[in-house]
Amino acid sequence: MELNTSTHIDGKVAGRPMEVPPRTVIIDEGDPARAVYRIQSGHVMLSKLLPDGRRQIFELLGPGSIFGVTPHERHDSVAESLTDTRISIFERSILERMPSFDNYIVHRLEIQICALHDHAVLLGRKTATERVSTYILNLAHSTHENENGPPPQALVIVPMTRSEIADYLGLTLETVSRAFSRLKRLGVISYERHDGPMRVALDRLGPLTGTYWT
Amino acid sequence: MELNTSTHIDGKVAGRPMEVPPRTVIIDEGDPARAVYRIQSGHVMLSKLLPDGRRQIFELLGPGSIFGVTPHERHDSVAESLTDTRISIFERSILERMPSFDNYIVHRLEIQICALHDHAVLLGRKTATERVSTYILNLAHSTHENENGPPPQALVIVPMTRSEIADYLGLTLETVSRAFSRLKRLGVISYERHDGPMRVALDRLGPLTGTYWT
DNA sequence: CGAAGAATTGAGGTTAATCAACGAGGGTGG
DNA sequence: CCACCCTCGTTGATTAACCTCAATTCTTCG
Numbered sequence: 001m002e003l004n005t006s007t008h009i010d011g012k013v014a015g016r017p018m019e020v021p022p023r024t025v026i027i028d029e030g031d032p033a034r035a036v037y038r039i040q041s042g043h044v045m046l047s048k049l050l051p052d053g054r055r056q057i058f059e060l061l062g063p064g065s066i067f068g069v070t071p072h073e074r075h076d077s078v079a080e081s082l083t084d085t086r087i088s089i090f091e092r093s094i095l096e097r098m099p100s101f102d103n104y105i106v107h108r109l110e111i112q113i114c115a116l117h118d119h120a121v122l123l124g125r126k127t128a129t130e131r132v133s134t135y136i137l138n139l140a141h142s143t144h145e146n147e148n149g150p151p152p153q154a155l156v157i158v159p160m161t162r163s164e165i166a167d168y169l170g171l172t173l174e175t176v177s178r179a180f181s182r183l184k185r186l187g188v189i190s191y192e193r194h195d196g197p198m199r200v201a202l203d204r205l206g207p208l209t210g211t212y213w214t
Numbered sequence: 215m216e217l218n219t220s221t222h223i224d225g226k227v228a229g230r231p232m233e234v235p236p237r238t239v240i241i242d243e244g245d246p247a248r249a250v251y252r253i254q255s256g257h258v259m260l261s262k263l264l265p266d267g268r269r270q271i272f273e274l275l276g277p278g279s280i281f282g283v284t285p286h287e288r289h290d291s292v293a294e295s296l297t298d299t300r301i302s303i304f305e306r307s308i309l310e311r312m313p314s315f316d317n318y319i320v321h322r323l324e325i326q327i328c329a330l331h332d333h334a335v336l337l338g339r340k341t342a343t344e345r346v347s348t349y350i351l352n353l354a355h356s357t358h359e360n361e362n363g364p365p366p367q368a369l370v371i372v373p374m375t376r377s378e379i380a381d382y383l384g385l386t387l388e389t390v391s392r393a394f395s396r397l398k399r400l401g402v403i404s405y406e407r408h409d410g411p412m413r414v415a416l417d418r419l420g421p422l423t424g425t426y427w428t
Numbered sequence: 429c430g431a432a433g434a435a436t437t438g439a440g441g442t443t444a445a446t447c448a449a450c451g452a453g454g455g456t457g458g
Numbered sequence: 459c460c461a462c463c464c465t466c467g468t469t470g471a472t473t474a475a476c477c478t479c480a481a482t483t484c485t486t487c488g
Binding site for chain 1: 466468
């Protein structure tokens with residue numbers, strides 16, 4: 001936890017920086033909601049636990065995203081780092097006196113809500129294969145952040161375990177594994193080691209996601 | 215922050231009022247995102263359509279809620295009135311010059327996101343009975359907006375068809391109907407006519423939702 | 429009354445969950 | 459270094475939940 005690496009939003013100084021190793025709980029359910037967090041680098045996932053152990057991961061957040069924003073006194077979900085992550089922390093009390101941030105926050109919340117809408121469609125109406133295809137395509141999309149149209153091929157690294165992916169997609173880890181195997185057998189994806197790079201045929205994956213992308 | 219029957223936010227005048235009859239499309243997918251809407255009274259649902267006709271409803275909004283907020287140029291979902299609804303319309307261009315609204319908007323978006331998180335848990339991890347129980351309980355909760363603790367009983371009117379509920383809960387209309395019948399047989403709910411009032415035993419419904427409520 | 433839309437119920441099929449076995453790394457300690 | 463263990467992933471067999479298809483009833487409205 002180093003101080004004094006200046007962190008900026010919109011060119012303005014702000015935020016106490018923090019470094020987080022992978023698989024670290026940043027916010028736990030029930031924690032008092034004293035601050036808002038912004039991701040500088042790395043990835044964070046948000047989830048909830050049902051009393052009987054069922055878990056649902058509902059957001060995967062990357063650089064620029066904010067989390068810990070809530071209308072309540074306490075956090076109602078868990079925020080956990082996926083990778084090595086750098087975040088900046090903004091005390092709520094300070095934020096309230098900086099309305100200039102509201103623009104940024106509104107913008108990020110808008111993006112977040114759109115993603116949640118798409119995720120609801122996935123959870124409510126897509127088959128297992130469609131869910132996994134969508135997941136892989138989004139993964140490739142987010143890592144390759146490409147300007148001039150997407151290439152037909154991409155190399156991606158899957159940063160989550162099968163079990164985490166399952167909790168994200170509302171499936172079991174076995175079903176996720178079978179979907180990966182199916183896509184591999186179809187030649188749409190290929191990999192030797194599950195933690196190594198995965199080659200993805202983006203153009204063949206698109207039609208399997210159950211979504212139109214223009 | 216909760217006010218009012220007239221078309222004001224935070225005491226400031228704003229918004230062109232509009233009356234909308236039930237089952238009316240207010241925003242269609244692809245419409246240019248020129249304005250933001252606030253519900254004065256009534257209820258609105260937001261949904262998306264997959265190319266093959268599958269539909270997912272992901273938000274049910276009541277008085278005070280805003281919709282039409284998006285980071286994009288065009289709307290990517292459908293907003294449709296459920297009941298007779300009065301809304302106020304705020305041109306985006308005007309909003310941008312009224313940062314005093316940002317507080318309100320952030321607050322509403324926070325609430326919206328929490329609801330979407332819960333809904334993701336429902337869609338990803340709950341059984342049919344749990345989904346329908348949760349739906350009914352939320353319905354009762356929202357219509358009875360009770361201060362001094364919830365009563366054990368409540369009368370509610372279900373404002374959606376079985377098909378709409380199904381699209382909201384990620385089920386088929388038959389499964390929804392069966393879940394209603396099951397709850398009726400258990401004596402947790404009772405009704406004579408499906409469009410009439412429904413008696414709900416809130417205390418017996420809670421344990422069926424798969425969630426802890428404190 | 430008749431027609432159309434909504435809800436209910438039943439029978440049978442399909443998808444994904446569950447239960448279970450096995451294999452491939454990656455640490456740890458002898 | 460190797461044996462052991464532990465986690466993660468894959469695959470197979472079976473089960474259960476939900477979907478699909480279909481028939482019937484209820485409700486409203488012209």
